[in-house]
Amino acid sequence: MNRTYLGEFEEIVLLGVAVMQGQAYGVVLMHEIIEQTGRSVRLNQVHSALQRLEEKGMVKSEVGGSTAERGGRRKRLYTVTAYGQRTLQQIQEVRDNFWSRLTSLLKPAFG
Amino acid sequence: MKTSDKYPIKPPLVADRLLKWILASHQYEIIQGDLHEEFNYQVKKVGERNARWLYWQQAMGFIRPRYLRRQRNLYSSSSYFSHNMIRNYFKIAFRNLIKQKGYSLINIGGLAMGMAVVMLIGLWIYDELSFDKYHQNYNRIAKVMQSASVNGEFGAGEHMPIPLRDVLVTEFQDDFDRVVMSSWTREHILAYGDRKFTKTGNYLGAEAPEMLTLKMMKGTRGGLREPASILLSESVAQALFGQTDPMGKIVKIDNKLNVKVTGVYEDLPYNTAFREMTFIAPWDLYVSSEPWIKSNANWANNSFQMLAQISPNSDFEVVSKKIKNLRLIHVPETASFKPEVFLHPMSRWHLYTGWDKTGKVEGRIQYVWLFGIIGIFVLLLACINFMNLSTARSEKRAKEVGIRKVVGSVRSQLVGQFLSESLLVVAFAFVLSLLLTLLMLPVFNEVADKKLGLPWSEPLFWFAGLGFSLFTGLISGSYPALYLSSFQPIKVLKGTFRIGRFATIPRKVLVVVQFTVSVTLIIGTIIVFRQIQHAKNRPVGYERNGLITIDMNTPELYGHYNTLRSKLKETGAVEEMSTSSAPATSLNSQNNGFEWEGKDPNFKEQFGTVAVTHDFGKTVGWQFVAGRDFSRSFATDSSGMVLNEKAANYMGLKDPVGKIVKWNGKPYQIVGIIKDMLMGSPFEPVYQTVFMLDYNWANVINIKLTPERSTSESLRKIESVFREFNPGSPFDYKFSDQQYALKFATEERIGRLASGFAILAIFISCLGLFGLASFIAEQRTKEMGVRKVLGASVFNLWRLLCKDFVLLVIIAFIIATPTAYYFLDNWLSKYKYRTEISWWIFAVSGAGALLITLLTVSFQSIKAALINPVKSLRSE
Numbered sequence: 001m002n003r004t005y006l007g008e009f010e011e012i013v014l015l016g017v018a019v020m021q022g023q024a025y026g027v028v029l030m031h032e033i034i035e036q037t038g039r040s041v042r043l044n045q046v047h048s049a050l051q052r053l054e055e056k057g058m059v060k061s062e063v064g065g066s067t068a069e070r071g072g073r074r075k076r077l078y079t080v081t082a083y084g085q086r087t088l089q090q091i092q093e094v095r096d097n098f099w100s101r102l103t104s105l106l107k108p109a110f111g
Numbered sequence: 112m113k114t115s116d117k118y119p120i121k122p123p124l125v126a127d128r129l130l131k132w133i134l135a136s137h138q139y140e141i142i143q144g145d146l147h148e149e150f151n152y153q154v155k156k157v158g159e160r161n162a163r164w165l166y167w168q169q170a171m172g173f174i175r176p177r178y179l180r181r182q183r184n185l186y187s188s189s190s191y192f193s194h195n196m197i198r199n200y201f202k203i204a205f206r207n208l209i210k211q212k213g214y215s216l217i218n219i220g221g222l223a224m225g226m227a228v229v230m231l232i233g234l235w236i237y238d239e240l241s242f243d244k245y246h247q248n249y250n251r252i253a254k255v256m257q258s259a260s261v262n263g264e265f266g267a268g269e270h271m272p273i274p275l276r277d278v279l280v281t282e283f284q285d286d287f288d289r290v291v292m293s294s295w296t297r298e299h300i301l302a303y304g305d306r307k308f309t310k311t312g313n314y315l316g317a318e319a320p321e322m323l324t325l326k327m328m329k330g331t332r333g334g335l336r337e338p339a340s341i342l343l344s345e346s347v348a349q350a351l352f353g354q355t356d357p358m359g360k361i362v363k364i365d366n367k368l369n370v371k372v373t374g375v376y377e378d379l380p381y382n383t384a385f386r387e388m389t390f391i392a393p394w395d396l397y398v399s400s401e402p403w404i405k406s407n408a409n410w411a412n413n414s415f416q417m418l419a420q421i422s423p424n425s426d427f428e429v430v431s432k433k434i435k436n437l438r439l440i441h442v443p444e445t446a447s448f449k450p451e452v453f454l455h456p457m458s459r460w461h462l463y464t465g466w467d468k469t470g471k472v473e474g475r476i477q478y479v480w481l482f483g484i485i486g487i488f489v490l491l492l493a494c495i496n497f498m499n500l501s502t503a504r505s506e507k508r509a510k511e512v513g514i515r516k517v518v519g520s521v522r523s524q525l526v527g528q529f530l531s532e533s534l535l536v537v538a539f540a541f542v543l544s545l546l547l548t549l550l551m552l553p554v555f556n557e558v559a560d561k562k563l564g565l566p567w568s569e570p571l572f573w574f575a576g577l578g579f580s581l582f583t584g585l586i587s588g589s590y591p592a593l594y595l596s597s598f599q600p601i602k603v604l605k606g607t608f609r610i611g612r613f614a615t616i617p618r619k620v621l622v623v624v625q626f627t628v629s630v631t632l633i634i635g636t637i638i639v640f641r642q643i644q645h646a647k648n649r650p651v652g653y654e655r656n657g658l659i660t661i662d663m664n665t666p667e668l669y670g671h672y673n674t675l676r677s678k679l680k681e682t683g684a685v686e687e688m689s690t691s692s693a694p695a696t697s698l699n700s701q702n703n704g705f706e707w708e709g710k711d712p713n714f715k716e717q718f719g720t721v722a723v724t725h726d727f728g729k730t731v732g733w734q735f736v737a738g739r740d741f742s743r744s745f746a747t748d749s750s751g752m753v754l755n756e757k758a759a760n761y762m763g764l765k766d767p768v769g770k771i772v773k774w775n776g777k778p779y780q781i782v783g784i785i786k787d788m789l790m791g792s793p794f795e796p797v798y799q800t801v802f803m804l805d806y807n808w809a810n811v812i813n814i815k816l817t818p819e820r821s822t823s824e825s826l827r828k829i830e831s832v833f834r835e836f837n838p839g840s841p842f843d844y845k846f847s848d849q850q851y852a853l854k855f856a857t858e859e860r861i862g863r864l865a866s867g868f869a870i871l872a873i874f875i876s877c878l879g880l881f882g883l884a885s886f887i888a889e890q891r892t893k894e895m896g897v898r899k900v901l902g903a904s905v906f907n908l909w910r911l912l913c914k915d916f917v918l919l920v921i922i923a924f925i926i927a928t929p930t931a932y933y934f935l936d937n938w939l940s941k942y943k944y945r946t947e948i949s950w951w952i953f954a955v956s957g958a959g960a961l962l963i964t965l966l967t968v969s970f971q972s973i974k975a976a977l978i979n980p981v982k983s984l985r986s987e
Binding site for chain 2: 026027031042043045047048063066069071074075076
């Protein structure tokens with residue numbers, strides 16, 4: 001397996017982008033992540049994660065839709081690329097694999 | 112606005128501004144948008160106050176390299192130090208210089224001239240300030256001097272009594288390292304075998320060579336401690352001995368003293384006070400050979416110089432304070448003169464040489480300041496020209512700037528281009544100025560009485576020269592560089608570009624400054640020369656043409672007065688001969704102790720005293736106002752006295768001839784009154800002087816040559832007579848008219864320097880004016896064309912163009928007049944016999960400046976006025 005590794009925070013951001021289906025941008029992602037994880041996340045962290053992901057080719061972005069609450073400034077909207085999706089799936093597969101083995105090991109202890 | 116209604120609360124402005132400034136521009140919009148959205152969200156959630164606080168926190172989070180790094184340009188960026196561009200700059204610069212030859216010449220030539228002048232002045236000032244620094248003990252050597260006030264007037268002198276030295280050496284040994292007696296630097300005859308020369312030298316105390324840190328080529332500094340020894344300077348040793356080794360050889364001084372050469376020292380440089388001291392003989396030898404010194408070694412006789420070297424840990428002020436009252440202590444009866452003994456440090460010998468009547472120090476330092484200021488002004492003028500011409504040509508280059516901008520030059524590149532161009536021109540000017548300086552140095556040295564050279568090997572010189580060029584280049588190039596690069600390409604290329612009306616104001620101010628300086632210098636020069644001429648036109652009271660003097664410095668010349676006189680007259684070359692205690696061109700003795708009928712007992716009189724022989728009057732051509740000359744037919748004339756007019760007035764005698772005057776108790780009868788004889792400075796009033804008969808008190812032989820004979824032939828005949836009487840000495844003579852002319856040397860030097868600088872300043876100003884006039888003429892070509900078409904004559908146009916400049920020169924004149932008056936009135940006030948500053952001098956200077964201006968401007972304006980309007984209007 002030969003793919004770029006993702007940091008934990010990057011993974012979460014990537015998941016967030018994937019979930020929002022093309023409507024993901026800085027602030028909403030931040031709020032989503034705060035809601036889901038309960039961590040305190042700052043805007044600059046989200047932005048830098050997004051930029052890194054874009055550099056790695058896992059997301060792509062376009063500039064679009066300004067709103068009044070942004071003072072008329074546009075957003076940068078992110079979508080997951082095919083490569084990004086594949087990466088997420090691979091991560092999921094690896095985890096599943098481990099989990100399947102782990103559940104068989106853990107079962108007696110729980111039982 | 113709708114947005115502001117819905118979101119009335121704005122995030123902190125400062126943070127926004129900061130981000131805008133600091134963030135990379137391609138990221139700014141998105142980040143700012145997110146931040147604002149977040150802010151509005153937080154306002155609703157936690158309130159405005161907290162939201163603001165959070166906003167700051169969020170915003171500061173973006174201060175990271177990731178967000179600050181500017182986007183890489185996809186296209187090749189403009190490189191400031193690109194090899195190709197720099198080559199292009201130089202190419203364009205050269206082409207511009209070559210294309211406009213006249214303009215380049217004016218620009219480079221003017222700047223080079225200014226730099227050369229500043230270099231000369233800089234060298235001169237450096238030389239003046241480093242005077243005497245050759246001596247390593249420079250900071251610790253001083254002359255012992257004394258001051259007194261006579262009739263309320265302060266005076267200081269360096270003639271000191273001999274016993275003072277012993278007091279200083281014994282009672283103040285902690286303060287002084289060395290105290291040395293010195294004779295005056297005078298001409299003496301040095302003879303070795305048949306080689307005889309008249310050389311100037313001193314008798315000095317034995318410690319002097321160490322004190323003056325002479326650089327010994329042969330022998331040691333201790334050589335002077337031998338009783339009958341002499342130290343020779345290198346050049347004198349060379350003259351006397353040629354290639355043979357001088358050490359241990361016997362030299363004869365003044366045909367009477369045999370001394371052994373015990374050392375040879377390096378010639379003292381020209382910028383030292385002792386530069387004329389070409390040999391040194393021991394002081395003790397002097398004392399033993401001249402009996403009068405011993406008999407006058409008391410506190411009342413002040414005849415010699417005294418040099419002192421203070422110990423390393425004391426300073427001049429403190430020591431001066433300690434020795435202040437020495438004279439008062441040893442000669443209490445002088446208390447009424449308030450005598451003070453003090454030290455005059457070597458560092459002040461050259462520049463602070465005199466004291467005025469109130470005791471204020473003055474001297475050459477004034478000239479150092481004067482020339483320093485002139486130098487700065489000349490350079491300023493040259494820089495002003497450079498800037499003026501460059502900006503004036505800017506319109507020509509405006510299109511170039513436009514094109515360059517269109518094809519992608521950024522402003523800083525253009526600034527760089529124009530700066531490098533100006534540096535190139537300055538570099539040319541610097542090289543040229545070095546050449547000019549080399550050319551002018553010999554003339555300058557002669558005028559300024561200096562031996563200056565360019566210090567090629569001195570790093571400081573190069574550092575100063577290059578630093579100064581860089582500075583000039585940057586300063587004078589900065590205005591055009593910043594100004595030209597600010598042009599907007601659209602306007603320039605479309606042709607609607609016009610330089611504003613106010614752009615010419617700084618230029619006009621600069622022209623006024625230039626002409627103020629020039630006119631001031633013109634006025635100054637005229638007045639200096641008028642002052643010299645005024646003094647030269649004074650009646651001198653004697654005939655100095657064909658008058659020569661010969662110093663009597665060997666014993667052989669004494670005691671043969673009559674035979675010498677008749678032998679000389681036999682040759683036919685000599686009309687008359689006499690001896691006297693002083694040559695007609697210098698009064699060297701002043702005395703008191705005179706009494707006369709009706710003298711106020713409290714009057715502290717002082718008279719110049721000259722001893723003469725019967726034939727003196729005929730030799731120099733006395734002019735009698737009353738009475739008669741000394742005559743051999745009256746035996747009583749041996750106690751006769753001749754007064755000058757000034758002396759008769761000074762005494763207040765109504766009918767002086769026949770009255771008796773007592774000097775030190777001895778009565779003299781006044782036999783005649785002569786017209787004032789100008790023996791001292793031609794700028795001072797004639798000194799009250801008395802003449803007495805004394806055949807033994809004689810220092811010079813005065814000879815009046817027969818006018819009809821050729822001078823060289825007469826001199827040869829006289830020389831043969833002197834050879835007979837005085838075989839041991841060379842025949843040295845001085846022409847009185849030359850001696851007299853020397854009295855004007857300082858003033859003439861200032862006059863010539865001032866006129867030189869004035870000419871340069873005017874020249875540089877004219878160059879600038881010429882350039883400016885050509886610029887204005889060019890700028891108004893179309894206007895001229897239109898005017899001509901409408902019927903204006905050439906004269907009308909000429910007047911139109913000249914009017915502006917004439918106005919500027921008149922303003923400059925109005926400023927220059929009071930300035931010049933102030934400075935020159937100050938300068939003249941130090942002369943007692945002085946010319947008046949009359950109004951016509953100002954008028955002439957003003958008219959002269961105006962004339963020069965008109966000539967300079969007319970060339971361009973007439974040229975512009977003569978252009979066929981068809982040509983100038985064709986392009987419309």
